[in-house]
Each structure stands twice: as structure tokens, then as C-alpha cells.
């Protein structure tokens with residue numbers, strides 16, 4: 001199961017939280033209800049789509065960034081629970097940089113960008129600097145996560161400079177405390 005739907009809308013930012021985060025949480029819970037071996041399911045893999053903006057500050061997309069940070073936090077937490085509870089379900093996150101899809105056209109729209117519309121050229125400069133990925137690379141990353149039976153709670157990053165790679169949270173998977 002892939003929870004992929006997402007929007008970039010800083011003007012209607014509640015919608016961004018609802019689509020990008022609330023529905024990922026809801027989708028994951030519904031998936032687990034059907035897939036978890038604890039409920040008589042056959043197990044499987046859930047992939048939640050976040051973004052590189054879920055791992056770094058995104059000055060012109062603060063709520064988009066917050067929603068994507070939330071996806072990572074929720075997914076890593078529920079993946080830990082799935083492991084402890086022997087659900088037989090692996091749950092991972094994918095964080096692409098800019099990808100060539102219609103979502104990027106929202107940068108040109110005041111109704112999406114709201115007060116951040118004034119920074120659209122800065123976002124375009126970032127795209128020029130970091131490049132724009134072909135969607136096929138995201139598909140490749142997802143297939144590898146599905147096939148790698150050891151992956152659970154992984155945060156896959158996909159960028160033009162480093163390709164498909166993983167965020168390293170350290171052996172204990174936590175921040176220093």
C-alpha cells in the first residue's frame with residue numbers, strides 16, 4: 001500500500017495538513033487493520049510518501065514542510081510498533097527532492113502559495129540548483145523498499161546528487177538524549 005496523495009497549498013494550509021498528514025495516518029491505520037497478522041491479515045508493506053522538505057526547513061513552504069516532517073515521525077513510530085507487535089507489516093517513508101510532476105506547477109499559483117508567492121523565483125532557482133528528478137527514479141526506490149525484506153522504519157531520500165540513499169539516524173534510531 002502506498003499513501004501518495006499530496007498537495008502544496010500554503011494558502012489553505014489546513015487542507016495541506018489534512019491531505020498530506022491526516023490522510024496518511026488514516027490510510028496507514030486502515031491498511032494495518034487489513035494487513036496486520038494480528039488481525040488475521042497476510043502482512044505486507046506500507047510506503048508513506050514524505051519529501052526532502054520533511055527533513056529540512058523549507059522557508060517558503062512551512063506548512064507543507066511540517067506535514068512532511070509529521071509523515072516521517074508518524075511512520076517511524078508506527079514502524080517501531082509494528083516490529084514490537086509482530087504485525088508482519090513493514091512501514092517505510094520515501095523523501096524525494098523536486099520531481100517532475102504537476103505538483104511543481106503550484107509554485108506559479110498565488111492560490112496555492114498564498115503570501116509565499118513572492119518567493120516563487122527563489123524556489124525556481126532551487127530547482128535549477130538541485131535539479132528535478134524523473135518520476136521513474138521514485139518508482140525504482142519504492143520497488144527496492146518493497147523487495148528489501150529487512151527494511152522497516154527506513155527513511156529513503158532521493159536526490160539528483162546522491163540518487164537513492166537513506167537517512168542515517170544512528171544505531172539506536174533516536175536523537176541524542
Ligand SMILES: NC(=O)C1=CN([C@@H]2O[C@H](COP(=O)(O)OP(=O)(O)OC[C@H]3O[C@@H](n4cnc5c(N)ncnc54)[C@H](O)[C@@H]3O)[C@@H](O)[C@H]2O)C=CC1
Nearest residue numbers: 004005006007019049050051096097098099101102103104
Ligand atoms: N513533485 C515533487 O517535487 C515532490 C512530490 N512529493 C510528494 O509526492 C506525492 C505525489 O505528488 P506528485 O505526484 O508530485 O503530485 P501530483 O500533484 O502530480 O499528484 C498528487 C496526487 O494526489 C492526489 N490528491 C490530492 N488531493 C487528494 C485528495 N484530497 N484525495 C485523493 N487524492 C488526492 C491528486 O489527485 C494527484 O493524483 C505527494 O505526497 C507529494 O507531496 C514529494 C517530494 C517532491
Ligand SMILES: CCCCCC(=O)/C=C/C=C\C/C=C\C/C=C\CCCC(=O)O
Nearest residue numbers: 008051052053058097098130159160161
Ligand atoms: C515546491 C512545491 C512542491 C514541493 C515538492 C517537494 O516536496 C520538493 C521538495 C524538495 C526539496 C525540499 C527543500 C529543500 C531541499 C534542500 C536541499 C535539496 C538537496 C537536493 C540534492 O540533490 O542534494
